[in-house]
Structure formats: C-alpha cells, structure tokens
Amino acid sequence: MSLFTLPTIDTAPEASRPTMQALRENFGFLPNVLATMGANPVLLNGFAGAFSAYHGGGFDECERQVLLLTNAVTLRCPWTIAAHSTFALEDGMTVQEVDDLRAGRLPANPRYAALSRLARLILEKHGVISDREIAAFTAAGFVKEQVFEVILSVGLSTMTAATTNLARTPIEDHFRAQVPSAA
Incomplete structure (x- = not known):
C-alpha cells in the first residue's frame, strides 16, 4: 500500500503541474513514480531537468x-x-x-x-x-x-x-x- 497519495496533474502543487504534463506527454502516460514526485515540486523538477539532460547525452x-x-x-x-x-x-x-x-x-x-x-x-x-x-x-x-x-x-x-x-x-x-x- 502506498505511503503517499498519488497526486494527479490537477491535484498536484501548482509548481509541479507543467512538469507532470510534459512528462505525461513524453511517456504517453504519467508513471506513478513521477506522480509521487509531483507531491514535491523541488524533487520533480530536479528529476525532470536531470532526466532531460540524460536523454540528450551520448548513449542510445x-x-x-x-x-x-x-x-x-x-x-x-x-x-x-x-x-x-x-x-x-x-x-x-x-x-x-x-x-x-x-x-x-x-x-x-x-x-x-x-x-x-x-x-x-x-x-x-x-x-x-x-x-x-x-x-x-x-x-x-x-x-x-x-x-x-x-x-x-x-x-x-x-x-x-x-x-x-x-x-x-x-x-x-x-x-x-x-x-x-x-x-
């Protein structure tokens, strides 16, 4: 059983919503871990920035x-x-x-x-x-x-x-x- 409620894009803190929306568009759905991170914009936005950099790197x-x-x-x-x-x-x-x-x-x-x-x-x-x-x-x-x-x-x-x-x-x-x- 989850320890935290999974926020949706509509129920997440305002500062998390644009990132959650962008991640949902990227994946075609919003993975539960990203919804979990969405409860805290600092974690979610930090993760999203690192994720974007990683996927723009030199590995296939x-x-x-x-x-x-x-x-x-x-x-x-x-x-x-x-x-x-x-x-x-x-x-x-x-x-x-x-x-x-x-x-x-x-x-x-x-x-x-x-x-x-x-x-x-x-x-x-x-x-x-x-x-x-x-x-x-x-x-x-x-x-x-x-x-x-x-x-x-x-x-x-x-x-x-x-x-x-x-x-x-x-x-x-x-x-x-x-x-x-x-x-």
Whole structure:
C-alpha cells in the first residue's frame, strides 16, 4: 500500500503541474513514480531537468536502459526493475539481455557489459573507481568523459528508487509483467 497519495496533474502543487504534463506527454502516460514526485515540486523538477539532460547525452536508448536497469537491480527497487525491464524490451533489447541484467550478470554485448559493470561499480564503490576500471570502459568504445553520464544515470536511478521504495509507489499495469518475483 502506498505511503503517499498519488497526486494527479490537477491535484498536484501548482509548481509541479507543467512538469507532470510534459512528462505525461513524453511517456504517453504519467508513471506513478513521477506522480509521487509531483507531491514535491523541488524533487520533480530536479528529476525532470536531470532526466532531460540524460536523454540528450551520448548513449542510445538501449545503452541508457542498460544503465538504468543495472542501477535498479543494484538498488533492489522492484518498481524501477519492472519499469526499466519493460522500457528495455520496448526499446529493442533482447529478452536474454534483460534477463542477464535482472540476474546481475553482464550481457554478452561488450558495450552493454562495460556500461553495466561501470554503473554497478559506481554504486557499490560509492564512486571510487580505479584507472583500470575506467580503461575497461573506454576499451569498449566509450570516451572517458561519458563516465559522467553514467554517474547521472546513477543519480536518476537513486532518486527514483528512493522515492518508490520510501513511498511504496504502486507498480502500474503497464509494468506488471516485469515485476521481480521476489517483490
């Protein structure tokens, strides 16, 4: 059961409404986590700004989903695991790639493996990454500065996971088929 009432665009604070509307147009629906964030315009608008920057970066949609799903699994967040598994499949990742990430395994695709490995290390090692770990990332075809986009993915995932876990945000039907079995 949700700890907070999910505001709608009409019931959210005035400062959240334009952002909620824009996010609904972007997704085609308003995900429950964004409705939850809408109760606090500071969180919602901060998230939306970071989200926009992240999606304007140098990774393609599947690479972004590799990062976000890896983060969701590492953060042990059922809502984000279900959502990013769904989005990854919709964006063209294979079932095997999604299953590997959900199980904490590195995918066979070397670029996806490098992204997943680095994201997990950043979370587990609190950002203390060695030169060797960055070299493994760049050896997969990335430029060193893209490490900062991986950090942004970790920040977005942390905001989302903390919000959904704390608020006990309900998982919408659109993501239900991808809810982790332990959730």
